[in-house]
Structure formats: C-alpha cells, structure tokens
Amino acid sequence: MLFLDFLINAFAFGITFLYGSTGEIITEKAGHLNLGIPGIMGVGGACGCAALNIMCAAGNLPPWLIVIIGLLAAFAGGALMGLLYSFLTVTLRSNQNVTGLAMTIFGIGLTKYLFYTLAKKPANSETPVIHYLKALDYYRFPFAGQKSSLVYCGIMVFLGIAIAIVASIILTRTRVGLHLRAVGESPATADAAGINVTRYKYVATIIGSGIAALGGLFYIMDYQGSQEAYLSIEAMGWLSVALVIFSLWRPYLSIIGSFVFGALFILASYLPVFGVSVNMATSNLIKTLPYVVTILVLIVTSIINRRENQPPASLGVSYFREDR
Amino acid sequence: MSRASTKEPLIHITRRSTIAPWKGIVIRIAAIVVAFLLCSMLAYFLIGAKPADFLINFFQGLFGINRMSANIRLWMLAKDTAILLLIALALTPAFRMKFWNIGAEGQVLISALAAAAVTYYFGDKLAKSEWLLLLLMLAASITAGIIWAVIPAIFKALWNSNETLFTLMMNYVATYFVAFCLVKWTPDSSSVLGILDHGHLPTLGNDYILILIFTLITTVFMFVYLNYSKPGYEISVVGESTRTARYIGINVKKVIIRTMILTGTICGLTGFLLVAALDHSVTATSVGGLGFTAIIVAWLAKFNPFVMILTSLLLAALNQGAGQITSSFSVSTALPDVMIGIILFFVIGCEFFIRYSIHFRKKAHTSVVQEKGDES
Secondary structure, three states, X not given: OHHHHHHHHHHHHHHHHHHHHHHHHHHHHOOOOOOOHHHHHHHHHHHHHHHHHHHHHHOOXXXXXXXXXXXXXXXXXXXXXXXXXXXXXXXXXXXXHHHHHHHHHHHHHHHHHHHHHHOOOOOOOOOOOOOHHHHHHHHOOOOOOXXXXXXXXXXXXXXXXXXXXHHHHHHHHOHHHHHHHHHHHOHHHHHHOOOOHHHHHHHHHHXXXXXXXXXXXXXXXXXXXXXXXXXXXXXXXXXXXXXXXHXXXXXXXXXXXXXXXXXXHHHHHHOOOOOOOOOHHHHHHHOOHHHHHHHHHHHHHHHHOOHHHOOOOOOOOOOOOOOO | OOHXXXXXXXXXXXXXXXXXXXXXXXHHHHHHHHHHHHHHHHHHHHXXXXXXXXXXXXXXXXXXXXXXXXXXXXXXXHHHHHHHHHHHHHHXXXXXXXXXXXXXXXXXXXXXXXXXXXXXXXXXXXXXXHXXXXXXXXXXXXXXXXXXXXXXXXXXXXXXXXXXXXXXXXXXXXXXXXXXXXXXXXXXXXXXXXXXXXXXXOOEOEOOHHHHHHHHHHHHHHHHHHHHOHHHHHHHHHHHOHHHHHHOOOOHHHHHHHXXXXXXXXXXHHHHHXXXXXXXXXXXXXXXXXXXXXXXXXXXXXXXXXXXXXXXXXXXXXXXXXXXXXXXXXXOOOHHHHHHHHHHHHHHHHXXXXXXXXXXXXXXXXXXXXXHHHHO
C-alpha cells in the first residue's frame, strides 16, 4: 500500500516535468532550443497565482471560472515569454543558447519579484494575506482521501497527460505536425515547399512556452501548494529540458519519463517510510539520482545513435532565407 | 503573374558583410542606454522611484557616496569583475569550438569544495607550512575542475553526447555533493561550515589584488593561446567545421578533450581563489550563478579575452548598481535580476542591427519593381 502511494506520488510529481518537456518538445520540433524554460515555468506559475490571488480575494466567483482563468493566466504568462523569445531568436536571429539563458535569469527574477509582491504585508495588518492557495481545492477532486497521495491527482494531472497525448498525435499524425517537423529539420526546404517558416516557429514556441508555464502553476500552486515552492522551480525547469532528451523528442514517451523522474526525485523522502534508514548526508547523494540518470540516458542514446532518436537537424540554428 | 506576388516587401533585411567599428559601438551603447531608460521607467511604475533617483542610486552603488565608500565599492566591483572574467575565460576556448559548456557553475563549485576539503582534512596537520597547504589546495581544485569538465568532453568526443545538458546536469550533481560534504563535516549537521582557519592566501595590500593579478595573467595567456598558438588555431578550425578539421589532419577528439582540460584548469583556479582568497569557506551557493552569467559575458565579447574585460565589468556593474537600488528602495532582491534580464535582451537583440541592415521600401522605387515584375 505504501509502495502504491509512492508510485501515485511519483506520477503526480512527474506531471511538472511532463508539462515542461511537452512544451519544450513542441518548441524544439520547430528548431528552437529554448533554454528559457525554467524562467518561463516560473513566470507562468507567478501569473497563474497572481490571477488566482485576485479572484480568491474577490470571493463569490464560481469555482470552474477560477480554475479556467487560473490556467489561462499561467498559459498567457508563458506565451508572452515565448513571444519575447521568438522575437529575439526568430526575427532578430539571436543566439538561442544565450537568449535562453537570459530568459531564465529574467524569468526567475520576475517570478521571485511577483511572489514577493504577492506576499507583501498590507499597510494595516501584520501578516500578509495570501489567497491563491485557497484555489487549491478547486483544482483537486473531493473524493480523493486526504492522507493518500491520490489527493495530488487533480484536474491538472489529467490535463497534462491529455496535452502530451494530443501533442504526440498532432506532431506525428497531422499535416500541421508534418510541416512543423519539416521546419525543424530543414527550414530552407520547408520554405521552398511554401510553408511559412516564421509563422510556424513563432506559433510553436509560443504554444510550447504556454504549455510549459502550466507546469510551473501545477508545481507551485497544486503539487507543492506552498508559498516557498517558487524558489525551487528553476531546477524543475532544467530537469524538464533534460526530459526532452530522455523521451527522445516524443511527448508520449515523456509521460513515462516524467514518472521515472518523479519517482527518482521523491525517493529520498520515501526511503525512511519504506524502512530504509537514510541519514541527512546520504539523502543529499540520493537527490543527485534524477540528474545522474539523465546523464546516463544522454550517454546511452548517443552511443546507440539511431537516426530516429536524434534531435531535429536544424536545432539551435537561426534561419535566414538569404543565407546559402 | 499577379501584381501582389511581385510587390516588394515593406522591410527588406540583408546581411552586412562588414560594419565600421564605431557604428558597432554606437549601436551597442544605444541599446544599453535604451535598456536603462526602460528599467528606470519600470522602477518608476513598480516601486515609485523617480528616474533621477534611480540613476543616482545606481551610480552610488557603483562609486559609493563618499571617498571611503568609493574605495570599498570600486574594489568590490574589481573583484566581482575579476571572478566573472576568470570563469568567462575558462569557457571561451570551449565556446570557440562550439562546445556549449553551461556547467562552469558546477566546475567552479566542485573545485571550491576540493580546496575546502584539503583545508578541512589537512589544515591542522600542515599548519606550519602554509605554502604546502596552499599548493595542495590548488592541486586539488584543479584536479576537481578538470574531472568535472572532462567527463562531458570524453563522451562528446567519443559518441557526440549532447554537452549542453550533460554539463548542466553536472551542476546539480556538484550542488548536492557539496550539500553532502557539508552535512558530513559539520558536527551538528547544521551544514554551516564557517570560516576555515587555514589555507588563506597572503594579502598584498588588500584581499583583492592577488585575484586581479591572477586574472590579468590568465587573460593575456588566453589571448595568446587562442590567437597565436597551434592548439588555439586547432580550436578555431574545429569550431568552424569538424569535417575540415578532420580533413587537414586535426584529431578532433584530442582537441575537444584538451580544450576542456584547459577549461577545467581555469575553473579549478577560480574555485581555489574563491576559497583561499575570498570566502575561506564553501556553501552550495558559493558560485551564485556566476557560471551562467559568464556564458553571457563570453558571448557578448565575441569570445575575445580583452573585450571580455569590458563585458564582465558591465555585468558586474549592473549587478552592483541594481543591488544598491534594492537596498535604497527596500524592494525584493529579485529586482536586479529582472533589470539585468531586460538589459541583456537589448544587448543580445542589438546584435541583429550589427549583423544585418534593414532597407525600407521606397515609394517611387516600388512601382518600378512592379512593372519589371510583370514583364518577367
């Protein structure tokens, strides 16, 4: 029973990575390596929480409206960051690695600033009034027991899986997906075939960033449900980027990958429950597991080196039509 | 043919082959000025700071309010610049061969840990021969830095593993490894190591001069190494095209591994300086994101070691000035990151205007083109 609880918890935790990696896969399929994902997830979480804070403070709003607007606000926050990234890398053709890192510095800073502002003490009272965590109940199902990890499996968990499956189908089974993959593999060829490369790159990056931003909202407001969760969002973002390689650029595989990452991440806190005694020092070593496993996967996939398991051919390269 | 299809677009972008150096400088300075104005407007809306107050506080952060604080501030700035420059110098050779090492954070951190470990275990035993202890620390730091840098390089060389994420993951492994050691070393598991008693570098005048000397030597060395040495030339060729490199008989695998050993060595030196000259201790956040900022420093300078002095000064100054604004207006410490982000966007974006020129459609010209288009 304990083990089942562990598995469910791992699954729920992994959804953070699932959102992030699904978004990043869509972006990378358009040929853009977005290293700003940690910042985007943070800003998405902050925007979602800010919107929830306002709505919960207002009161008397129907729960379904709060849920939907919360999701939309997070998506919009991420999409705006995606727009900024696309403008810099698609239109201005900046270096994608550097732009992405700048996005992360900016995004994490903005996230911390927004949460700091949310938690600010009002002039007339001693303690800050934080409302956004009240929305937590609306995102979760009432029938889940309070003690088991089932409580984490709310609306956003299923939304994340649905998005990953839909993204997989669109990428591999539709014309839009085919065009998008063509843009990522060889933008010059796609351009010659009459595909609007710029539009595909923009739309893919913006939608991808929006999806990743939902992961930030899920992690901060839903899974952790705490006021300090935003401080650890950056590591989650980087792991999401790593999960893209783990899942070989396939959203449906990242469902499994996110579960594995989730399991590795919470393992350190579950081992004492299973009866394995872990001291504080060793638990720090166990926490390196998700990163070490990612490295191992990186190595294994590069040794096997199958053609279908490679990143999009033009990943990281800016496209300028007049270049030969 | 329809008229619409032959219409000249409103904006036509072409790649510049060359640009006058002064134009490049003007564009970059203009970008920074515009970014500053935007930041001061943002500060006005967010925290109600008047633009003049904003700028005054920013520069007070850099130069202090009187002579004594100016002295301290400028030395702080010099120290921050030097450390940032050292890490950027470490990254440069790898970046020149398009090896995207974003793991300097971890490489410096693990070196700092190694130096601290030597002091922790041998500090008392070698208390009489401080020089031997320092040499041992330096050796340990450089070894640790090389190990952390060369592991991704080996896999990149042998199987072309993605180095960007590999080095990134190594950062987190280093962070948790530091956390592991700190719990082990502190008797009550408080993880606060405190100031180590031994292994302090001698101070020449003040704590920072020695660091500046080390940095200057490394800068000159790197400039010569990259521009006037055979290994430096091989790095450039590998960066341009690995196929060409292989064709003219360069052992690409050897170049990748050798270059990352150099990166690890300089990261090791930086980690050593952090422990032996500055902090005399180590925490999981000893490097504090400088490993990432250094990537931007190196890239902005187009990987030229001497230009990097300017770009690292710029970023260190931004940090220090924005930090002053945080304390004067008592706002979140995250605001400087937001401002640095905005300024970086402008500086990164302005490169477009240096590499490309924009031609707007001219009215009279358009009709001519349309007629010609119909004929063809």
